[in-house]
Amino acid sequence: MSGRLPPAHRHTDSYPVRKLLLTDARRASIVSCMANHSPHLDNVFRALADPTRRAIIARLSQSEASVGELAQPFDMALPSLMKHIRVLETGGLVESVKHGRVRTCRLMPGAMKGAENWLAEQRAIWEARLDRLEVLCSDA
Numbered sequence: 001m002s003g004r005l006p007p008a009h010r011h012t013d014s015y016p017v018r019k020l021l022l023t024d025a026r027r028a029s030i031v032s033c034m035a036n037h038s039p040h041l042d043n044v045f046r047a048l049a050d051p052t053r054r055a056i057i058a059r060l061s062q063s064e065a066s067v068g069e070l071a072q073p074f075d076m077a078l079p080s081l082m083k084h085i086r087v088l089e090t091g092g093l094v095e096s097v098k099h100g101r102v103r104t105c106r107l108m109p110g111a112m113k114g115a116e117n118w119l120a121e122q123r124a125i126w127e128a129r130l131d132r133l134e135v136l137c138s139d140a
Helices: 031-037 039-048 051-060 067-071 078-090 111-139
Strands: 093-097 103-107
Touching: 039 051, 039 078, 039 093, 039 111, 051 067, 051 078, 051 093, 051 103, 067 078, 067 103
Parallel strands: none
Antiparallel strands: 093 103
């Protein structure tokens, strides 16, 4: 084969492809893999993915509120708003309690801690990768 890479491993302009590893190969990836498969974390990000639910969280950050109060700024029926509240409850971000005919919602303290920790870990990983890339580029 005369030292050339097989066609699948060649760049389009016939230069061999060199892999640039931006992660520390010695680190076990099982820890980050396990963190990426957390149902609770998935539920938190699913709850935060919708602008209506983020607006509900912003409102509840001021004080607890009834479902009727939460529905006022939105042009939707109460059953639709209740679906959003259920998603927030599944994510552990909101708790609702029914007193008579009034359902009151409030934020759960520390509910986003898992997502906050995951984001901090991802930020550290990417900052380390970018630092190594910067060193590599400055050496070139």
